[in-house]
Amino acid sequence: MTLNCRGTLIDITTPKVMGILNITPNxxxxxxxxxxxxxxxxxxxxxxxxxxxxxxxxxxxxKPNAEFVSEEEELHRIVPIVKAIVKHFPEALLSIDTFRSQVAERCLELGAALINDIAAGMLDEQMLPTVAKWQVPYIMMHMRGTPNTMQQNVDYDNLVKDILFYFSQRIALAKSFGINDIVIDPGFGFAKTTAQNFELLEKMELLKNIELPILVGLSRKSMIYKTLETTPAEALNGTTFLHAFALQKGANILRVHDVKEAIECITLFQNVQP
Known part of the structure; x- marks a missing residue:
């Protein structure tokens, strides 16, 4: 199982780590x-x-109820940083976390290698054509509504079945545009209660039926620190435990704040596999 990142094939049969670099003030x-x-x-x-x-x-x-940021402000924040990272670390594979096609396009022009879209193209109809044009890996996440409204959209007939149906539709549409490398992200913390997050994690192996790579974003999220009655800053131990569980359930990419600990988790997990 590989991803073609600007001509470099990344083998994700062995799980990989995606390090988070937020340039937001909030x-x-x-x-x-x-x-x-x-x-x-x-x-x-x-x-x-x-x-x-x-x-x-x-x-x-x-994050839930995050303040609105204009497209102009998002570009103002991200473009100089993409330029700087590409200049100083040309080997880096940059993933751009955006649901806006214009932001994706500009960053891909500058050398970014992947697009990570929390909305799976639902919030910008030009996102899928843009990704197809550049032929980069596309991470599509499950979410309902927007970051401002998602926590009002937590009613499911059957959580995992509904998520599988969502992905089947979005994947079919993405492939109709000619997108080849697709990664699915079940969207922990997005339009899901804490109980639903744990239910999804417990049943996550069912997502393997889609036969696409699975990215998991659990790092320091509220399902951890609220359950443990602590804070995001104190949620590393809980994060590591859930990372190990997610790997057992089939995660191919861990999106994390703490890379060293995630790498250690993957190394130990690989050593206990039959």
Whole structure:
């Protein structure tokens, strides 16, 4: 199982790590920490040295009830950073966390290698044609509504069955545009209650029936720290446990804040496999 990232085939048969690099002032965990170019470049270097295969760069916080950010502001935030990372770390495989086709297009022009869309093309009808044009891997996530409304959309007839139906529709549409490399993200924390997040994780192996790579984003999320009655800053141990569980359920990519610990988790998991 491989992803073609600008001509480089990435084998994800062995799970890989995607390091999160937020350049938003209001991200739930690290918002505002990387507030200038030097800090961002230092963080990118750290992610790469710790073993991240991908760096996921986001300029629009998608946490519940996040404030609206205009397309112009998102571009203003992300374009200089993409330029800087591509210049200093040309080997880096940059994933762009956006649901806007214009942001995706501009970043791909500058050298980004993947698009990570929380809306699976539902919030911008030009997203799928844009990804198809550039022939880059496309990560599509399950979400209902928008970041502002998603937590009002948690009524499901059958959680996993509904998610499988959602992906079957979005994948068929993406393939009709000619998108070849598709990764699915079940969307933990997006339009799901804490109980639904755990139900989805427990049944996640059913998503393997789609026969596409699975990306999991659990890092320091509220399903962990609310259950443990702690904070995002204290949720690393819980994150690592759920990462191991997700790997057992078939995760191919872990999207994380803590790359070193995720790499260790994958290494140990690989050593206990038959």
């Amino acid at each position: 991200s739930f965990y690290d918002g505002g920490v990387y507030a200038n170019e030097l800090a961002i470049l230092n963080r990118a270097e750290e992610l790469l040295l710790e073993g991240a295969t991908f760096i996921d760069l986001g300029a629009y916080s998608s």
